[in-house]
Amino acid sequence: MQRLHLQKLVFYAVLLLMTAVYIGPFIYQFFISISHSKDVFGSPGNLIQPPNWTLQNYANVWVDLPFKQWLVNSVFITVVQTITNVFFSALAGFVFARLDFPGRRFIFGLLLSSLTVPGIILLVPKFIFMNDLRLVNTYTGLIIPNLVTITNIFLMKQFFETIPKDLEEAALIDGCSYFRIFWQIFLPVSTPALAAVAIYTFQGSWNEFLWPVIISITSDHFTLPVGVGFLKNQFQSDWPLLMAGTLLITLPTLCIFLVFQRYFVQGIAASGGKE
Amino acid sequence: MATVEIRHLVKQYPGAAKPTIPDANLTIEDRSFVVLVGPSGCGKSTLLRMIAGLEAISGGDLLIDGQRINDLSPKDRDIAMVFQNYALYPHMSVYENMAFGLKLRKFPKAEIDQRVRAAADILGMNELLERKPKAMSGGQRQRVAIGRAIVREPKVFLFDEPLSNLDAKLRVQMRVEIKRLHQRLKATMVYVTHDQVEAMTMGDKIVVMKAGIIQQVDSPMSLYHNPANLFVAGFIGSPSMNFSRGQLVSENGALRFTNQTFNFQLPPNQADSLKSQVGKEVIFGFRPESMYDTRFPSGKTLTDPQRITIDVTEPIGSETFVYFTLDGQTGCMRVPSDIRYQPDEVITVGFDTGRLYFFDPQTELRLG
Numbered sequence: 168m169q170r171l172h173l174q175k176l177v178f179y180a181v182l183l184l185m186t187a188v189y190i191g192p193f194i195y196q197f198f199i200s201i202s203h204s205k206d207v208f209g210s211p212g213n214l215i216q217p218p219n220w221t222l223q224n225y226a227n228v229w230v231d232l233p234f235k236q237w238l239v240n241s242v243f244i245t246v247v248q249t250i251t252n253v254f255f256s257a258l259a260g261f262v263f264a265r266l267d268f269p270g271r272r273f274i275f276g277l278l279l280s281s282l283t284v285p286g287i288i289l290l291v292p293k294f295i296f297m298n299d300l301r302l303v304n305t306y307t308g309l310i311i312p313n314l315v316t317i318t319n320i321f322l323m324k325q326f327f328e329t330i331p332k333d334l335e336e337a338a339l340i341d342g343c344s345y346f347r348i349f350w351q352i353f354l355p356v357s358t359p360a361l362a363a364v365a366i367y368t369f370q371g372s373w374n375e376f377l378w379p380v381i382i383s384i385t386s387d388h389f390t391l392p393v394g395v396g397f398l399k400n401q402f403q404s405d406w407p408l409l410m411a412g413t414l415l416i417t418l419p420t421l422c423i424f425l426v427f428q429r430y431f432v433q434g435i436a437a438s439g440g441k442e
Numbered sequence: 443m444a445t446v447e448i449r450h451l452v453k454q455y456p457g458a459a460k461p462t463i464p465d466a467n468l469t470i471e472d473r474s475f476v477v478l479v480g481p482s483g484c485g486k487s488t489l490l491r492m493i494a495g496l497e498a499i500s501g502g503d504l505l506i507d508g509q510r511i512n513d514l515s516p517k518d519r520d521i522a523m524v525f526q527n528y529a530l531y532p533h534m535s536v537y538e539n540m541a542f543g544l545k546l547r548k549f550p551k552a553e554i555d556q557r558v559r560a561a562a563d564i565l566g567m568n569e570l571l572e573r574k575p576k577a578m579s580g581g582q583r584q585r586v587a588i589g590r591a592i593v594r595e596p597k598v599f600l601f602d603e604p605l606s607n608l609d610a611k612l613r614v615q616m617r618v619e620i621k622r623l624h625q626r627l628k629a630t631m632v633y634v635t636h637d638q639v640e641a642m643t644m645g646d647k648i649v650v651m652k653a654g655i656i657q658q659v660d661s662p663m664s665l666y667h668n669p670a671n672l673f674v675a676g677f678i679g680s681p682s683m684n685f686s687r688g689q690l691v692s693e694n695g696a697l698r699f700t701n702q703t704f705n706f707q708l709p710p711n712q713a714d715s716l717k718s719q720v721g722k723e724v725i726f727g728f729r730p731e732s733m734y735d736t737r738f739p740s741g742k743t744l745t746d747p748q749r750i751t752i753d754v755t756e757p758i759g760s761e762t763f764v765y766f767t768l769d770g771q772t773g774c775m776r777v778p779s780d781i782r783y784q785p786d787e788v789i790t791v792g793f794d795t796g797r798l799y800f801f802d803p804q805t806e807l808r809l810g
Contacts, residue, residue, distance in 0.1 A: 333529035336496050341543035341590075342517035355533040 200410035224411035255315035260323025326360035362430035444597035452501030477645030485654035522591035727799035744792025
């Protein structure tokens, strides 16, 4: 009995420690964001003294910076990419999972093999390509490369393959075209997988830094991570302002995760196959 | 309602060494209930799926009411199909599941409603119309699947092993319901099963298949009493027919079947038809209920008495299956439940002379 208690104690201690490692920086960030610049490099003890707290940094984020513009940009790009990813990855996943056409395996293999190329290697060719199309520093340029991702197509294909073939055949006999089967039968029964794709895409798109920083030149095309990133320069950084900005950026993903976390798990389970 | 004609139908899968169905010919009469039966992999489901349009036809013609439908898509063939796994749309209610096909065919709302409610009435599902499939039992789901077919009022109903996923009791119940439905709708129905009891009890006509080849097409009782070959004889009937290899010999002008276990004289009419087989090896077949203990009156004309040694008995209540050693294998005899035997007991039996079957060991065709 005592052994069991000890085991539990160790278990919770390890959990607490791990939580502290992950949550600690966020707490530190929060306290910096409500502090004055002069206190940031003082003793950490100063940070947690209520008399030193201020919400001015959060106000400054809105007033001093083009935060609203960046927010609009981020929301626009994220929403568009999430919708297109859900739609196109489901469509492509359906085609690869359910339609039989010459070269299907080859094309899918080709798509999958592109995953082995590190994304960073493709940055320069992608930029040159966008430049040739005169899409640098445009919303189209920001959005196009991530309209759909191979990983999402793969996830949807795996999910659709678990749907019994009888369902598709029953729909064919009922009079459905293949697009209607996709739209009216497969999509409605695939909510866990679709939610997973939407959440992954939202998170990835919202936090994306590298591509937007390369493709956008003027600050009116910045997304939130890029804009806030520019607050930190080589010689001087307003740390409380920076932390307030980044904390605000984190909030939407945090909310989405908290509300939809069961879909994260379901999405992962679904890709493993479940009828 | 409709007649389905299958003429020299071929199914060859790409890359397969030989065709799954080499040359199928069959006419399914209007308003008949035809059962395709055979062991796994015999091509019965493939044939059904070709009628449905779910499998491409490699050769031959498929006609419904005289119209060639080889190249029509499933939705244009005016057929409805009930699947083994029900294949209900999980996100739709029972009502929506049944109405879906009609909606796609742009039927007026009032007619859809009337048809769905009429089908629900027939199947006793009025209370369940708002339920989702996941909130229903297997039997109820299969009823919805049948309802989905009924509302369409198709030319032909196709059933692909619809009762295989149900438990034994429910299966018997649904068997009766489907048969009753056929009597009520008077529709052409094609039913696939691997269960010969299901085939016997449901079909007006049974099509026995093996390795893609139709072995025999006949009514259930004709199949049972007049099997065309060894396979049909062994497949139809439960427990199945007993077989014993031996020789036909001529003795004092009479024909006798003889081997290590049996030696009896054939009745004159059968002896006539088997004259040409004298001296040749044949396979003798007899059903478990055509064998009688000579101690009890059977009311049948029996062959000469034969001795067998009891191995195991299996009382099932209404009757008893008695197993005995036959050519190193196990033979079965069906006796009334009040007759009791002990293991290793030696008894004398005779065969009903009107139910003796002989097959050619090479061609496996019935000789007489």
